[in-house]
Amino acid sequence: MTTATVDLINPATEELVGTVQLTSAEGTDAAVARAHAAFPSWRDVAPGDRARLLRRFADLVDRDIEPLAELEVRNSGHTVGNARWEAGNVRDVLEYYAAAPERLFGRQIPVPGGVNLTFKEPLGVVGVIAPWNFPMPIAGWGFAPALAAGNTVLLKPAELTPLTALRLGELAREAGIPEDVFQVLPGKGTVVGQRFVEHPLVRKVVFTGSTEVGRTVLAGCAAQVKPATLELGGKSANIVFADADLATAAATAPDGAFDNAGQDCCARSRILVQRTVFDRFLELLEPAVTGFRVQDPTLSSAQMGPLISAAHREKVASYLPEGAPVAFRGSTPEGAGWWFPPTVLLPSSPTDRAVVEEIFGPVLVVLPFEDEADAVRLANDSDYGLSGSIWTQNLGRALRVARAVQSGNLSVNSHSSVRYWTPFGGYKQSGLGRELGPDALDAFTEVKNVFIAH
Ligand code: NAD
Numbered sequence: 326m327t328t329a330t331v332d333l334i335n336p337a338t339e340e341l342v343g344t345v346q347l348t349s350a351e352g353t354d355a356a357v358a359r360a361h362a363a364f365p366s367w368r369d370v371a372p373g374d375r376a377r378l379l380r381r382f383a384d385l386v387d388r389d390i391e392p393l394a395e396l397e398v399r400n401s402g403h404t405v406g407n408a409r410w411e412a413g414n415v416r417d418v419l420e421y422y423a424a425a426p427e428r429l430f431g432r433q434i435p436v437p438g439g440v441n442l443t444f445k446e447p448l449g450v451v452g453v454i455a456p457w458n459f460p461m462p463i464a465g466w467g468f469a470p471a472l473a474a475g476n477t478v479l480l481k482p483a484e485l486t487p488l489t490a491l492r493l494g495e496l497a498r499e500a501g502i503p504e505d506v507f508q509v510l511p512g513k514g515t516v517v518g519q520r521f522v523e524h525p526l527v528r529k530v531v532f533t534g535s536t537e538v539g540r541t542v543l544a545g546c547a548a549q550v551k552p553a554t555l556e557l558g559g560k561s562a563n564i565v566f567a568d569a570d571l572a573t574a575a576a577t578a579p580d581g582a583f584d585n586a587g588q589d590c591c592a593r594s595r596i597l598v599q600r601t602v603f604d605r606f607l608e609l610l611e612p613a614v615t616g617f618r619v620q621d622p623t624l625s626s627a628q629m630g631p632l633i634s635a636a637h638r639e640k641v642a643s644y645l646p647e648g649a650p651v652a653f654r655g656s657t658p659e660g661a662g663w664w665f666p667p668t669v670l671l672p673s674s675p676t677d678r679a680v681v682e683e684i685f686g687p688v689l690v691v692l693p694f695e696d697e698a699d700a701v702r703l704a705n706d707s708d709y710g711l712s713g714s715i716w717t718q719n720l721g722r723a724l725r726v727a728r729a730v731q732s733g734n735l736s737v738n739s740h741s742s743v744r745y746w747t748p749f750g751g752y753k754q755s756g757l758g759r760e761l762g763p764d765a766l767d768a769f770t771e772v773k774n775v776f777i778a779h
Contacts, residue, residue: 331484331511336402336631337622339661343400345487348512353479353520356508360450360477361526363505368447368475372426379426379473382500383419386412389496393461393489400488401460402663404620404627407585415465415493418745418761422473425766429474439778445770447475448552449528452521454514454542455490456534457483457633458588458685462743463556464490466760467531472507474769479527480509481518483534485633487511514538522546529769532556533590536683536709536754543757554758554768556590556750558683559711562704563593563740564726566697567602569716570738575609578689579617579628581714581740583667586629587687588637590755591712591734591742594684597703600693607652607691610669617655617667631663632686638663641686644679645670652691675706683709697722701729710752712742733759 333342348356370378386393393415394408403411431443453467460482468478482490487509494509510517514534521527522545532542533556546553563581565574581593598606622630632638645651645668652671657664667687672680680690694700704713712734715726723737731752734742743749748762758768 333400333485333488334634335399336633337662339663343488345491345511347484348510348517350516350520353510353512353517354524356479356510357450357520357524357526359505360479360508363503364447364449364477367477367503367506370475372429375426375473375475376423378500378502379419379423379469382497382502383416383423385496385500386416386419386493389492390416393492396488396492397461398622398630401457401486401633402622402630403585404622404630405625406627411459411461412489414462414743414745415469418462418465418469421745422469422765425470425473426475429766429770431772436776439776442775442777444773444775445474445766446773447770449476450526451476451478451529451531451769452518452527453478453480453531454518454521454534455480455482457486458585458590460486461489461493463533464493466745466749466765467533467554468507470760470765471529471531471769472502474766476529476769477506478508479521480507481514481521482509482511484511484513518542519545522551525549527551529553531760531768539756552768554750554760555756556760557711557754557756558685558709559590559592559751559755560595560681560683560707560709561591561593561712561714561732562707562730563596563714564694564700564704564716564730565596565598565602565606566700566715566717566719566722567599568718570718571602571606572609573738574716575606576613577740578610579613579667582689583617583629583687586632586665587641587689588633588685592685592689593712593714593740594689595680595704595707596689596691597694597700598691599700600695603691603693610691611653614653614667614669615655619655619657619664619666621658629667629687632665633663635663637686638665641665641684641688644682644684644686644688649679655687675703681707697726701726704730704732708754711755712736714738714740
């Protein structure tokens with residue numbers, strides 16, 4: 326049951342990649358009904374068997390890393406190096422949570438008059454709503470732990486990037502996971518996503534996307550007291566102290582901000598630099614930015630590809646009006662494709678739009694700070710709190726600042742945010758709840774307490 330189709334365009338060439346049918350509201354409801362019907366038997370699959378099915382799914386993703394990556398390069402314009410990592414991340418996350426069914430422990434709690442047990446029970450049908458910026462990994466962070474915990478899953482990829490999600494659905498079936506246990510429903514957010522929120526048989530929503538839509542998802546879930554995990558926007562700070570290894574901090578800052586063409590919720594798009602080394606840092610940053618390789622994303626040398634769409638490029642460009650305080654810019658290929666050069670701004674005020682709003686493109690701002698307290702104040706001067714970096718050789722300062730910055734994922738002397746072994750998520754308007762790591766199963770289970778009288 327489908328209503329319409331969407332044409333998918335290669336962001337690097339503007340050529341048609343394919344056409345996908347959009348699922349209608351009725352089609353979504355029918356999929357929910359099938360997922361609901363499939364739930365009891367999936368829940369009751371023996372833990373070892375469920376684990377084996379997930380490992381088989383991981384093996385098939387591993388087998389297909391290269392075609393999955395190529396598909397993502399065509400559909401999303403990601404560099405082939407990134408796309409391989411993204412497909413590998415799905416494999417790793419499946420393998421990690423394949424260990425969970427056999428380790429979904431409850432507790433025996435001492436009580437008077439009997440025995441008390443807790444069980445972690447799956448919720449039922451889980452709806453996963455994914456964005457276009459990391460179509461594969463973000464889908465996997467939802468569906469892998471949800472399936473492992475015994476839920477059935479409906480995955481709605483973003484309108485612009487459904488192709489790898491559809492392929493992952495086929496691989497799940499090839500692995501032997503029943504069709505109705507994991508269904509991929511390409512479609513509009515306002516249709517399919519909205520039905521996940523409204524449909525009473527969907528018992529949990531995992532949403533990754535903009536803070537604006539996340540708010541409406543949370544409000545919709547509230548009507549049924551439906552739990553929601555939200556991974557939303559960011560405007561993360563990269564704090565560089567005077568005592569840092571400045572050469573490394575400057576050389577890696579473009580990776581921290583321009584990876585995936587800056588279409589990364591964790592982008593360190595605000596660089597805060599201690600005033601005493603501000604000029605020196607900019608001198609070191611300039612060659613790193615102008616030398617950032619924006620290339621045909623199929624080339625393994627490419628560090629950055631195009632933006633996702635013409636409309637998104639216009640939005641990013643709106644942060645660079647006439648007279649914008651551009652310090653320096655990189656370059657882009659000529660010809661077709663939605664290219665945007667890596668750009669560094671030196672805003673005159675911390676209230677500038679480019680400092681405050683998530684641009685979601687390869688544009689970063691650099692601002693000076695005076696001392697540690699000022700750095701923390703500036704870093705926290707944001708509605709967001711997703712990630713961030715701290716560059717210093719002083720271990721005490723690194724820990725003090727890491728504890729003081731209101732953000733879910735911080736790295737010291739690196740720009741690492743996502744490691745599947747560790748929890749990921751945001752403070753403030755960057756989200757609600759955590760994905761990945763050892764506790765992710767808690768987001769896909771209810772704790773049931775059972776008391777047995779002696
Ligand atoms: P978006 O909010 O426009 O869309 C995200 C998803 O929600 C899409 O699948 C869309 O179809 C769906 N959607 C739209 N309207 C809906 C509705 N009313 N009900 C239910 N679903 C609806 O975001 P986007 O432009 O695809 O992604 C970019 C945003 O995602 C950025 O703000 C970025 O920071 C954020 N993001 C956050 C994380 C994180 O982990 N925190 C990761 C990646 C992206």
